[in-house]
Amino acid sequence: MSASPSRHRVALAVALAGVALSALTVFVHERISADPGYTSFCNLGGAINCDVVLGSRYGRMLGVPVEGLALTTFALGAVLAVPGALGACAGLADLALLGLASASVGFAFVLGVIMAAVLHHACLLCLATDVVIAAWFVTVMPLAGRFDPTLSAAWWSRRGAARTVAAAAMVFAVAGGTLAAVRRPPPATNLAEVRMRDPQFVDWYTGLPVRSLRELTAGEEHAKGPSDAAITIVEFSDFQCPHCAEAFPDLRKLVRSRSDVRLVFRHYPLDSSCNASLPVPLHPNACLAAIAAECAGDQGRFWEYHDVLFENHEHLERESLFRYARELGLDLAAFRVCLDDPATRARVGQDVDVGNRVGVNSTPTLFINGRAVAGKLDRTYYDYALIIEKEGREAHAAKGGS
Template identity: 40%
Template structure:
C-alpha cells in the first residue's frame, strides 16, 4: 500500500511535512479534496461553473491549487464541511440565477410590463384615493352636522355642499366616495402587482376598473351639471383623475408585452368590450338607484290614494306634531292666498337651506296658487341669535340684514335668491353688488346696512323660532306641521301639499 493511505483512505494532512502536503496535491482530482477517496470537489471540473469561475474557488486562481488556503497550505476542511458547502451551493445557485428576472420573464411568457405607464397608474390611483377620502370626510361631516359648510363653496354654481348633500351622493345608501375608495384601491393594487409580472389577467383587471371609474364619473358629472345645476370642485378633480387613469391604463394595455406566438393581452375588441360592459353596468345602476318620487300629474288626490301611494311616508308625515305658526314673515315664493302655507326658518349660509330653497321654488312653479312659502330668519350666528351658543355661520346675520334691507324696498325674494346663489361669498362688497344687480337704491341700501336697520327683525324671527324649539335649519311649518330638515325626496313636497289640501280642517291655518 502506498504511503499515506490506509485501506483506500488517505491519512490526515495536519502536522505533515511539506513533502506530504505536496503528495496530497499530486493525487488525482477525484481524491484531491480533503483526502477523501470518494469525495468530489464542490465545483464541476468542466462547464459554466468550473473551478476558475466558482465563487468559492475564485481565490485559487493563478499558481494556487485547489485544496490549499490563501497561504498555499493544505486546507483543514473536513469532508462533512465540504459536503455541506456542496449542498448549499446546489440549493442557492438556482435562486441566484432566478433573480435575473428580465431574461427569464421573456422566456417564461410573462415579460416585463410598461413600467412608466404602470407607475403613472399607481400615482393616479393614489391621487384618486386621496380625493375620495377628502370627499368622504366632507360627506361624514354633513351627516353629523347639518350646519357644516365645506371649504370648497366658492360661490355661484361652484357649490360642493349642494352636490355632496344631494340624493345622488349615495348609491343604495352607500356614499359614492366610499365606493371610489374601494375602486381606486383595487386599481392601485393591480398596478403594483403588474410591476412584477405582466400577466394578461392584470391588464384586463386594470382596463375593467378604469373603464368603470370613467363611465361612472361621466354619469356623475352629467348629474351635477344638468340635474343639480352645480359644480363641485373636488368632484371635478375626481373626474379628471378618472380620465387620466383611463388614458394611462389604455396606453399600458395596448403596449402590454406578449410572448412569442401568443395573442395580445388586451385587444382593441376586448377594450371596447370592457367599456361597453361598464356603460351597461352604470346604466343599470342608475335605473335601480335613481331617487324615485311620485310627482303625480293630478293636482288633487284623495287621502286613501295618497296612503296607498307610499304608506311609510304617509304615516310618518301625518304623525308629525302640529303647532301654531307665528304670524309675519316675508313671502318668498308662491301666492299669499294659497291654501297651503309653508313657513321656513332658514339661514342664508346653510347649504341644506339652499338646497331646500331650490326644492320649494320648483314646488311653487309646479303648483301655482296652491302653496305660499314664507321666510323667517334663524341664522346660526350668536351675534344675533340668542338660541345659538356657538357661532357656526359667522356671516349669516349680515346676510339676513341684507335681505331685510332689500325687503324695505320690496325686493326680498330677489335678494334671497341672489344670496343663496352666491352663498360662498357673503361679504359686504357682495351685498352692495347684489343690491345693484337686483335694482335697489344702492345708497339707501348702504345706509340701511350701516345703521343695522334690519337687525331688529332678524332678532325677532330668531326668538320666534326659539319659542317653537327650532334648533337647526331648515325647519318648516307646513300648515303648522313641524318638519325638521328638508323633504329632499323628489315629490315629497307635492304629496305633503296634497295631504294638507285634503285635511284643511285638521291643521291650524
C-alpha cells in the same frame, strides 16, 4: 403568455384599496339615505360636498348605488388578479381584468363630468376613488402587451383581443353610464309609490316633530304662493349660510312650479349681533344682510333682493348690500336710513325669537306643514315630502278633521 407576478400583486393591492374606499363610501351614502339631515365628514361646505353628490339622483345608476357598483368591481378585480399574483398563467382572468379596469375608467369619466357640469359639486370620496381607478388602470394596462401577438394563438390569448376588449369595455362604460345618467324614472304620484322607492325616507320624515302653523307664523311674514295653499313651507334661513344658498334654487323652483305650495320666509341669522342664542357670530354679515332684505321689503322688493343675496352669499359686506340695492333700483337714501334703524333690526329679532321658541338651532330649518326638517333636502325628497303631506291632509279631511 407570461405575466409578471409583481404587477398582478400591485393590481391586487390597488383593488383591495378600492374595496376599502368603496365600502366607506357605501357607509356614508347609507347614512345620507337614512337621514337627509345627516352631514358627513367629507362635507366641507361650498363646492366640496360629498352629501350633495351622493345624495343626488346620480348617486344611483339604474337603482343601484354607484359606490356599490365600484365595490363589486374592485372585489371582482381583486379575485381576477389572484392567479397572476400567485405566478399562474392567468389567461382569461387577465382579459377580464383588462376589461374591468378599462370600464372603470370610462364610468369614472362620466361621473366626473356629472360632478363638474351638472352638480357643480365635488365629492372627495368619489375623487379618491377616481385616483384609485387611475392607478389600477395604469397598473393593469401593460398586461395587454404580454398577450401572444400571433394569430395562431387561441383568441383569448391574442394581444389584439386584449386591446379590443380594453377599448370596447371603456366605450361601453362611457355609453352605458351616460345613458343611465340621463334616464329619469317617472315621478312618484302617491304615497304608495314613494314608500316603494324610499321607505327609509318615509319612516324618517313621518317621524319628525310637528309644530302648529300658528306657532310659526303671524300673517305678517314675507310669503309667496296662495294664502290657502294645501302645503305651507316656513323657512328659517340665513343669507350667509352655504346650505341655505344650496336650498334656495330648489325652493324657488318648487314654489314656481306648484300652485298648492306657499313659502314663508323667516330670518334666523347665525350671528350673535342679532341672535342672542349664539355665543359668537358664525356668519358675521348675516344680521346686516337680513336687515337689508327687510329694507328692500319696505320698498316692495323683498323677494328680488332675497334672490340676489343668496346668489351672492359670500359677498354680504355693507358696500355690497348697497350695490345690490342700487342694481335693483331701490331708493338708496331710504335704504340707508332703514338699514341703520333699530326698529328694522328688531323686526329681524322677532323672527329669531320665534325660531328659538320652536327649536330652530341650525339653518336652513324648514317646517313643511309644521313638520320640522333640519337642513336642506334633495329636490326629489321635497317632492316626496309634498306627497306625504298632501295625502295626510286629504286623509285627515276625509275623517272630518279641520
